[in-house]
Amino acid sequence: MKFRSILFCIWSIILSGIISEVQAQSYGLGFESFEAVQDKRTSLDLSPDGAICLDGDFELSFELSFLRNKKTYFGYIVRVIGDDQQNIDLIYDNSSVNHDHFKLIIGEQFSPTAFDFQGDDLFAKWNRITLRFQKQKQQITVLYGNRSFSQPVKYVTKGCYKILFGANQYKEFRTTDVPPMKVRNVELRQDGRVAYNWPLNETDGVKAAEEVKQKAAVAANPIWIKKLHYEWKLLQTVTLKGYVRVGFDEKSSNVFVVGQDSLVRFSVAGNRVVTMPYQSGKQPVYVDNQVLFDAGRNRLYNIFLNEKQVSVFDTVSRSWDKSDVPAQLKTYYLQANKFLSPADSSIYMLGGYGHLAYKKEVQRYHLPSGTWQQVALKDSVFTPRYLAALGATHGGAYVIGGYGSSTGQQMLNPRNWYDLLYFDRAQRTFRKIYELKVPKEDFVFGNSMIINEQDSSYYALIFPKHQFSSELQLIKGSLNRPEFKLVGSKVPYQFIDIESFADLFYDKANGRFVAVTLYRDANLQTKVAIYSLYAPPLESLSPQTASTAGSSGRSLWIIGVLFVAALLVYWLYRYMPGQLGKQKATKAPVVGPVQEPELLPVAEQPVPEDEVVEKALPYKSCILLFGNLQLYDEEGNEITKQFSPLVKELFLVILLYSIRWDGISSEKLKELLWFDKPSESARNNRSVNIAKLKAILDKMKYCQVSKDTGYWKIKIDFEKVEVDYMHYLTLLGNRKLLTKESIIELASITKRGNFLSNVEYEWLDSFKSEISNEIVDAYLRYAASIKIADDPEFLVKLANYVFYFDPVNEEAMILKCKALAHLGKHSLAKTTFENFAREYNRIYGEDFRKDMPEVLHS
Numbered sequence: 001m002k003f004r005s006i007l008f009c010i011w012s013i014i015l016s017g018i019i020s021e022v023q024a025q026s027y028g029l030g031f032e033s034f035e036a037v038q039d040k041r042t043s044l045d046l047s048p049d050g051a052i053c054l055d056g057d058f059e060l061s062f063e064l065s066f067l068r069n070k071k072t073y074f075g076y077i078v079r080v081i082g083d084d085q086q087n088i089d090l091i092y093d094n095s096s097v098n099h100d101h102f103k104l105i106i107g108e109q110f111s112p113t114a115f116d117f118q119g120d121d122l123f124a125k126w127n128r129i130t131l132r133f134q135k136q137k138q139q140i141t142v143l144y145g146n147r148s149f150s151q152p153v154k155y156v157t158k159g160c161y162k163i164l165f166g167a168n169q170y171k172e173f174r175t176t177d178v179p180p181m182k183v184r185n186v187e188l189r190q191d192g193r194v195a196y197n198w199p200l201n202e203t204d205g206v207k208a209a210e211e212v213k214q215k216a217a218v219a220a221n222p223i224w225i226k227k228l229h230y231e232w233k234l235l236q237t238v239t240l241k242g243y244v245r246v247g248f249d250e251k252s253s254n255v256f257v258v259g260q261d262s263l264v265r266f267s268v269a270g271n272r273v274v275t276m277p278y279q280s281g282k283q284p285v286y287v288d289n290q291v292l293f294d295a296g297r298n299r300l301y302n303i304f305l306n307e308k309q310v311s312v313f314d315t316v317s318r319s320w321d322k323s324d325v326p327a328q329l330k331t332y333y334l335q336a337n338k339f340l341s342p343a344d345s346s347i348y349m350l351g352g353y354g355h356l357a358y359k360k361e362v363q364r365y366h367l368p369s370g371t372w373q374q375v376a377l378k379d380s381v382f383t384p385r386y387l388a389a390l391g392a393t394h395g396g397a398y399v400i401g402g403y404g405s406s407t408g409q410q411m412l413n414p415r416n417w418y419d420l421l422y423f424d425r426a427q428r429t430f431r432k433i434y435e436l437k438v439p440k441e442d443f444v445f446g447n448s449m450i451i452n453e454q455d456s457s458y459y460a461l462i463f464p465k466h467q468f469s470s471e472l473q474l475i476k477g478s479l480n481r482p483e484f485k486l487v488g489s490k491v492p493y494q495f496i497d498i499e500s501f502a503d504l505f506y507d508k509a510n511g512r513f514v515a516v517t518l519y520r521d522a523n524l525q526t527k528v529a530i531y532s533l534y535a536p537p538l539e540s541l542s543p544q545t546a547s548t549a550g551s552s553g554r555s556l557w558i559i560g561v562l563f564v565a566a567l568l569v570y571w572l573y574r575y576m577p578g579q580l581g582k583q584k585a586t587k588a589p590v591v592g593p594v595q596e597p598e599l600l601p602v603a604e605q606p607v608p609e610d611e612v613v614e615k616a617l618p619y620k621s622c623i624l625l626f627g628n629l630q631l632y633d634e635e636g637n638e639i640t641k642q643f644s645p646l647v648k649e650l651f652l653v654i655l656l657y658s659i660r661w662d663g664i665s666s667e668k669l670k671e672l673l674w675f676d677k678p679s680e681s682a683r684n685n686r687s688v689n690i691a692k693l694k695a696i697l698d699k700m701k702y703c704q705v706s707k708d709t710g711y712w713k714i715k716i717d718f719e720k721v722e723v724d725y726m727h728y729l730t731l732l733g734n735r736k737l738l739t740k741e742s743i744i745e746l747a748s749i750t751k752r753g754n755f756l757s758n759v760e761y762e763w764l765d766s767f768k769s770e771i772s773n774e775i776v777d778a779y780l781r782y783a784a785s786i787k788i789a790d791d792p793e794f795l796v797k798l799a800n801y802v803f804y805f806d807p808v809n810e811e812a813m814i815l816k817c818k819a820l821a822h823l824g825k826h827s828l829a830k831t832t833f834e835n836f837a838r839e840y841n842r843i844y845g846e847d848f849r850k851d852m853p854e855v856l857h858s
Contacts, residue, residue, distance in 0.1 A: 026229045026536065026676075027184055027199065028126075028185075028200050029044060029184065029208070030181075030222075030223030031179070031180065031181050033070060034071055040221050041167040041178050041221060042167060042178065042219065042222060043219065043220045044183070044200075044218075045164055045217060045219075046163040046164075046165075046196070047161075047217070049215075051083070051162050052161050052162075052163065052196070053159055053161075054195070056135060056136075056159075057134050057135055058133050058188060058189060059130055059133065059190075060130070060187070061130035061131070061186070061189070062129060062183055062185060062186040062187070063128050064122075064126070064127050064182070064183055065123065065127065065181065066122045066123050066182070067180040068509055073092060073094040073179050074091075075092060075175070075178040076090075076164075076165075076168075076175055077089075077092060077165065077181065078090050080161055080162075082157030082161050083160055084171065085156060086106075086156050087106075087107060088131075089104070090131065092179045092181075100115055101114070102114060102144070104142060106140075106151070113151065115142070115144055126676060126678070127145065127678060128681070130142070133153075135155050138152060138154060163188075166181075182225060184201070185197075195213075196212055196213060197210060197212050198211075198217050202222075203224050206222060207219075225534070227541065228533070228534040229533070229536065229537055230488055230540070230541040232488060232491050233531060233532050234530075235266075235532050237528065237530070238257055238528040238530075239525050240259035240261075240525065241261065241526075242285060242525075242526065243260075243520065244285065244520075245291040245302070245501070245518075246258070247291035247301075248505035249293045250509075253509050254266065254267055254268070255505070255516060256291065258300070258313075259283075260282050260283060261277060261278065262275050262277045263313065264276075268510065268512065268514055269509070276318045278319065278320065280323045284304070284323075284325050286304065287332070288306055288332050289305070290305065290336065290349070294340055301347065305336060306333060307327065308365075309322060310347070334352055335447065335497070336351050337350045337351055337389070337399060337448075338447075339397045343394065344366075345367045349364075349365075350397075350399065353404075356409070356410040356411070357410060358386060360382055360408060361375075362375040362382070363375065376428065377430065379429050379430055381430035381431065382423070383404060383417065384407070384408035385403060385404030385417055386403060387444035387445060387465060388445055390447070391451035391458055395424060396422060398449065398458065399430075400445060400460060401462075402416075402417045403416055403444050416442045416444065419434070420436070420479070436482050436483075444465045445462055447501065448503050450504060450505075450513070456479040457479060459474060459475070459487075459504070460475055461473065462475055465495065467495065468494060468495060470493045471491060471492055472490065472491040472493045472502055472517070473488075474504075474515075474533065481773075483769050488533050488537040489541075491515055492529075500519050501517070503516050504516075512532045512534050513532065513535060517529045620634060620636045621633065621634050621700065621701070621720060621722065623724070623725075624724050626752045628753065629758060629759060639696060642699075646689055647696070648759070649759075649761055650673065651696075651697075652761075653669065654713065657712075658716075662711055663707075663713035666712070673685075673686075690705060697714070700721065702717035702721050703715070703716050724749050728749050728750075732746075732774055738781075740791075743779065747797075750775060750804070754768070754804075755768050772806070779801050780809075783798050783799075783811075788818050792819040793819075793823070795816070796819045796823075799815045800816070807839050808844075813855070817832050817856060821856055833852050836848070
């Protein structure tokens with residue numbers, strides 16, 4: 001029984017990892033429509049080698065969404081052709097005067113019933129459509145969302161079908177009419193079981209893997225959605241004379257490129273360029289000009305920061321209201337940051353660089369009065385800098401990073417900044433939120449960052465300023481914690497301070513990031529490159545093969561891993577029974593010292609008369625989150641194994657949000673767990689899995705799911721049910737320096753392992769990172785508070801505690817080496833240094849720059 005339980009746990013962990021990975025990704029097949037010539041439009045043939053034969057009733061289902069801002073919405077969603085005789089088609093026809101655009105065609109007759117999706121659902125989300133072919137009843141039923149209708153059909157076929165999405169070239173049924181759509185999760189069901197399943201989660205090629213019978217579908221001219229969420233796509237390049245600046249209109253999804261002779265308007269959605277020569281004559285564009293679009297007033301501003309002027313463009317008359325702004329003796333504010341504040345009708349400009357000096361001024365232009373003023377700051381948090389990123393909010397703006405110096409002088413110790421600041425417009429103050437850890441390779445930022453206050457995150461572009469042939473990298477960071485991750489591929493960028501500029505925008509209507517790079521060459525011409533990346537961006541693009549062999553290979557690999565794991569567990573169980581379960585700790589949280597036996601010389605070790613077996617105290621009424629997730633009821637029975645992967649994730653989400661905050665809303669649950677499902681489907685999934693979770697937690701007294709406050713919450717009587725994470729928060733909650741006893745107590749909690757080490761969810765990463773950082777900081781703060789000579793033995797243990805969370809922590813290595821040297825264990829100190837240097841080289845790919853004497857005397 002124990003062996004089977006272990007195997008089940010291994011399988012559950014692997015399966016939950018696979019499911020989590022699939023759920024976390026955006027995928028599907030996009031269709032080229034009327035924007036492309038006929039032979040470049042997209043088709044999908046589910047059975048390229050012949051028809052699919054299905055006896056009796058069956059159903060075809062798929063998820064559908066439309067692309068925004070396209071010229072024409074008309075064409076075939078899917079054609080089901082029976083025995084080359086009877087066609088049943090689902091089309092979209094926007095020529096209808098009413099709102100019902102989806103129509104069913106049987107042969108050459110329209111079904112009397114048409115349908116549509118509510119509101120903006122067709123563009124904003126995935127919508128499931130199911131066609132039930134009911135031969136016995138001689139009808140077809142169409143299900144869309146939570147509605148349906150049936151239509152009589154006289155089936156004249158034996159039961160073999162060609163199923164074609166979009167355009168096709170199949171015999172007399174060929175068509176090139178296809179709407180601009182996205183399709184995914186195509187299934188054929190028979191007798192209540194999935195007979196065929198095409199997820200359409202490929203990244204390249206024309207084959208789409210089928211997961212049940214390995215019958216790959218074939219797509220012509222495919223647009224793989226997953227690839228669009230990782231690889232930046234070059235949309236357009238424009239070359240203009242002289243200096244050029246760019247702005248973005250979020251409402252119309254237009255990039256405005258301001259040159260000296262004309263304005264170029266690029267439509268991101270339509271991928272169209274319109275050039276508008278100025279009717280008002282040449283418009284000056286100087287080296288430090290900036291451009292902003294005011295969506296509220298529908299105006300485009302050319303900001304002359306050095307000249308303290310703002311010129312306004314009228315798109316109707318194609319004229320600027322100021323065309324004679326003379327250049328002033330330059331102070332220069334190169335690469336300054338900007339934002340528009342509708343609350344006080346003002347433009348704010350921050351920082352910049354020019355004439356060997358970095359700037360820290362905050363300058364304000366009041367639109368109604370046309371006046372400039374320098375904002376008198378009430379603090380000195382904002383240090384002189386340029387090449388920072390700024391993201392505006394309702395009350396001010398976030399600013400991150402940059403390059404500058406404390407004095408503003410380029411000659412006095414210039415450096416990279418990695419601080420995140422918030423500028424409060426009303427209070428005229430900056431507040432420092434945190435500072436990022438100095439990276440292995442220094443970087444600066446593109447001019448703007450995208451703020452998402454709903455999940456306290458930001459997106460920004462980074463690049464190394466010391467390289468000409470450089471690359472922009474998109475990052476996703478937290479507004480609360482000093483952490484970020486790389487997302488998406490890299491964008492080529494040629495960087496010279498005066499001649500280059502990079503900016504980032506977000507096309508909310510189409511769910512895309514837009515990156516724009518500028519580079520003025522030796523011929524004094526500026527090349528503008530515009531790229532797009534679909535949101536949410538992915539961290540990596542795992543290579544996938546749609547072929548049968550590739551699918552089989554993956555299955556064999558997983559089976560192989562399971563088989564090897566099973567053999568290993570069996571070997572341990574059969575031949576080393578004493579090793580299994582040996583690491584069980586006492587009931588958590590454990591208060592008191594961590595017992596670490598001292599090693600005695602062999603001659604001094606006591607010889608037991610009988611074998612002494614140390615028995616672990618049984619777990620009862622506890623929830624263990626450090627190490628592997630484990631729950632025990634009052635009788636000491638482990639109930640963790642009763643969780644399905646999804647119920648386990650649901651439990652952890654609600655539990656952590658309950659402990660840290662006041663619970664979690666239904667909307668946030670949908671965003672984290674069922675973001676790819678329609679609202680009704682997400683509600684149903686939530687209800688079913690909440691019921692399952694309640695049934696499991698009923699086995700634990702004093703622990704239940706509640707929604708009394710309007711938020712989902714797990715109520716726990718912490719006097720009756722011990723939660724190691726709650727004990728951890730109690731220890732570190734006051735942020736004070738811990739005592740030695742508290743440090744030992746903390747170690748007793750964390751010795752089971754890292755926080756939830758056996759589960760991986762994207763939303764959980766921030767919890768894990770924060771906890772690891774807090775634990776390491778607590779250990780190192782205590783170490784810094786005492787002298788090595790006072791307690792060298794304990795400091796060695798303390799360094800080992802740090803290494804458990806951060807194996808290349810330099811402070812811990814120095815601490816351990818000094819403590820060992822103080823104890824006279826010089827060879828152990830040297831071994832510690834050498835092991836650290838090897839691990840450092842393995843992780844970072846370069847040698848550790850200090851030697852042993854430097855470490856001991858640092």
